[in-house]
Amino acid sequence: MKNLGRLTAGLCMLMAFSVGSAQKTQLTIESWRNDDLKIWRDTLIPAFEKRYPSIHVVFSPTAPTEYNAVVEAKLKGGTAGDIIACRPFDASLALYNAKYLSSLNSLAGMKNFTKVAKAAWSTDDGKTTFCVPTAAVIHGFLYNQDLLALVKGSEPKTEKEFISLLEAIKRRNSFIPLVIGTKDQWESATMGYQNIGPTYWGSEKGRLGLLNGTAQYNKGGFLEAFQALARWTPYLGQGYQSLAYPDSQNLFAQGRGAIYPAGSWDIATFRNMNPKLKLGAFPPYTAKAGQKCAVSDHPDIGFGLNAKSKNQAAAKVFLNWLAGDEFAQLYANALPGFFPMATVNYKVNDPIAQEFLSWRKSCDTTFRSSYQLLSRNANPNNENDLWNASSQVLNGKMTPKQAADFVQKNLASWFTPQKGK
Structure with missing residues (x-):
């Protein structure tokens, strides 16, 4: 009533x-x-x-x-x-x-x-x-259909297939396999770690685990996501450490890179920058065959x-x-x-x-792990820590374990459910 x-x-x-x-x-x-x-x-x-x-x-x-x-x-x-x-x-x-x-x-x-x-x-x-x-x-990957056709590549469903595709592109040695820069830091976390992470930490179950203290950044799926991110490094373009977000957009729009870790927010950008660019898209790959895909629907x-x-x-x-x-x-x-x-x-x-x-129907959905409650503290701040740690992993300045320990230690310093973990 x-x-x-x-x-x-x-x-x-x-x-x-x-x-x-x-x-x-x-x-x-x-x-x-x-x-x-x-x-x-x-x-x-x-x-x-x-x-x-x-x-x-x-x-x-x-x-x-x-x-x-x-x-x-x-x-x-x-x-x-x-x-x-x-x-x-x-x-x-x-x-x-x-x-x-x-x-x-x-x-x-x-x-x-x-x-x-x-x-x-x-x-x-x-x-x-x-x-x-x-x-x-929604997070995922954009790709240049013409460049993938040159290596007879297909949309990968698993990490193994993804790395195999990047290897094939790298062997051709005529365009960048994976277009992302680390200068601005946020892309490394937002379009890297938070993009592929949900499949490793179990989507919404893992995110909620951080909130209730049953999951940690330096264990299980959250650590595995840092390890998976580190495997991108050999396929990034020359001088990627100095690339800002607009630089990466320009490189991909000009057809100089094959795959772009992305969010759906970039679709209109590339439509405007290069209407002739033949875009394709695939969801974040799974850690192994047989898993259901998981996307950040933020x-x-x-x-x-x-x-x-x-x-x-x-x-x-x-x-x-x-x-x-x-x-x-x-x-x-x-x-x-x-x-x-x-x-x-x-x-x-x-x-x-x-x-x-369409991935809302075919994949599990969650949103970025750091946004609810975990970034409420000014310093240290979980979102900023993930920017820093993710970029340092891609730059080879931190190992995945060092990055995960850094993020976890700072979170545990103030967030009660994580204290002592």
Whole structure:
């Protein structure tokens, strides 16, 4: 009966804003995604306003590096917009704990999200969700179809097949087998360790093991993932230690490398950089034959309700729309590689984006091990430690065991479930 009441209230609210009114309500969205302003302005907002003509929406982005500080200052000063773009986990949780964001538990559209999808925007006990999970990115590998054809290569399913393919490319000695740099460090962890890691540590079971203290970075699958990462080193391009992220993107886009450890977020980038590049994609390989693949399906962005918004009813109409199939269809195709998290029906037109999306059905899913709780400490910080350790493994400056011990020691120094482990 409680759920029926919530649904009835939600339908009444939707009807109220469907019929229009003499005066439009204006909603302002705060976001750090200034790169997709055109998509909101030309595609998403017009579709919403066509359905709800009594609501006018303004998308007001801030530079990504300035967003956290700017939006918090606006919320404190009472000048923030009605809808707040939410970064995953702690940054948004802090806003909710400060009573800047409202609970969305009663929002009708929240029924369209799984517990895992809501985890990035929920309280530690999982009882309250304060942002609508909007889009995730999926890890995997992109490859140049023409270059793989030159070595008669096929998409690898296991680590053994992956290394064999890299060997074949290396023997040709005319293009880079594996395109990734270590200068910026984060790629080594995000596109390396966190990409292949889930299959070694058992996907969500392993990630939760770090949270409850039954798993450690220097044992079992988490150590094995560092060992697997070290096996990439012989196949990286000359001078990879000095390559920054844009350098690696340029090398791959120019056709100078065969395989690119990636995330789905790079699909649109390569489409724009080189429309003639024949892209292929395969999921993270398994540790051995017969295993089920596992992918990091990582939460990227959500949207919450400013607790002090003067347009609460209209804002909830908009947030419900974000949770539905019309938004999912529009967003998934306007920004290929950023996937709606709602369990609704939508079709992705880009074939490579669709390939990434298909892995949700064929593989186990989890998200990056360091994001929930484990990077809450400023120094040492688990995410930063993984950047450092992963890049040093690829650079040959740390052995996998040294890297794993370093990350584990720092985590155990402050995270209670890991103390003494």
